[in-house]
Amino acid sequence: MPIRAVSLDLDDTLWPVLPALIEAEHCVDRWLKQHHPDVASAWPIEAMRELREKVARENTHLSHDFSEQRRLTIRHAFAACGIHDAPVDELWRIYFAARNNVELYPDTLPALDRIASRMPLVSISNGNADLEVIGLHTYFHTRLNASGVGVAKPHPQIFLAAADALGIAPQDILHVGDDPLLDVVGARDAGMRTVWLNRTGERWSHGPAPDLEFPDMTALADWIDAASAAGR
Ligand SMILES: [Mg+2]
Structure with missing residues (x-):
């Protein structure tokens, strides 16, 4: 799919x-x-x-x-x-x-532009970053955080809340994050497909591997472009 x-x-x-x-x-x-x-x-x-x-x-x-x-x-x-x-x-x-006065990784903004032009984006964070304060809110269909949903990643409920908000089945959503347990294991348990964003070149040592692994957001945007072209 x-x-x-x-x-x-x-x-x-x-x-x-x-x-x-x-x-x-x-x-x-x-x-x-x-x-x-x-x-x-x-x-x-x-x-x-x-x-x-x-x-x-x-x-x-x-x-x-x-x-x-x-x-x-x-x-x-x-x-x-x-x-x-x-x-x-x-x-x-x-x-x-x-x-919230954060400095984006250099690959973030161009990749968000490319990905958001193809499909809806949802944010799922355990922290208290505010995308509106940071100025990235226009890229996101829905913004979820643990305090708003009432549970934190890796609890499946926060991932399923994202699927609900989108009206899209979990297995058709790709969750992307840096944390092996909170992001990859959590999203997989909720039925999503998973990307480990491994910016520091670590080895995976947390059980079954993520579906995909990329070193930065540019590589993710490249994969999404290619997958969209191929109908994957
Ligand atoms: Mg993180």
């Missing part, structure tokens, strides 16, 4: 996420140093990161909602300093803006 739609992971598939996350932590830290120096000195970046991990471990009901984890972390950090009306919204805005 020909591929009729593509679902795409975002972080580390369309842009490297770590530089944006690190910069977002620094933006929060700079704001704290300026407005709440006591909180800043009690919670330097590394300590704040450990606190967030502790919050995540202790609140498994938020495992699909990184945004709420971060807001809760801010509340805990301020409460530990005796401040119970933490400026959660302001700090969240600062974090969110920096987290």
Whole structure:
């Protein structure tokens, strides 16, 4: 059966996420140093990161909602300093803006142009990237994330939500992502066809191989062009 739609992971598939996350932590830290120096000195970046991990471990009901984890972390950090009306919204805005100030991989935009001209695209992310803030939303038919759907990848439900939104059967959708478990194993379990976007040249060591493996989005767009021409 020909591929009729593509679902795409975002972080580390369309842009490297770590530089944006690190910069977002620094933006929060700079704001704290300026407005709440006591909180800043009690919670330097590394300590704040450990606190967030502790919050995540202790609140498994938020495992699909990184945004709420971060807001809760801010509340805990301020409460530990005796401040119970933490400026959660302001700090969240600062974090969110920096987290979405991503630098696309050079192959991303040309490939999105080519693929979106052939078939609908859906985004499926566990993170809190916002395609509208980033400026890529016009390429996507539907944008799904774990906090909105209520479960995170690799749960099949988030992939099936994409199929539902498109009105296309999972087996006619190609899911593309960098994470072997979250993207490839998850999408396969939901009945989709799978692409491992392996930008770092790693070896596959996670059970049955993905249907396809590409080093970048250009190679994916090339394959889709060829498959469309061949009626695959
Ligand atoms: Mg990813």
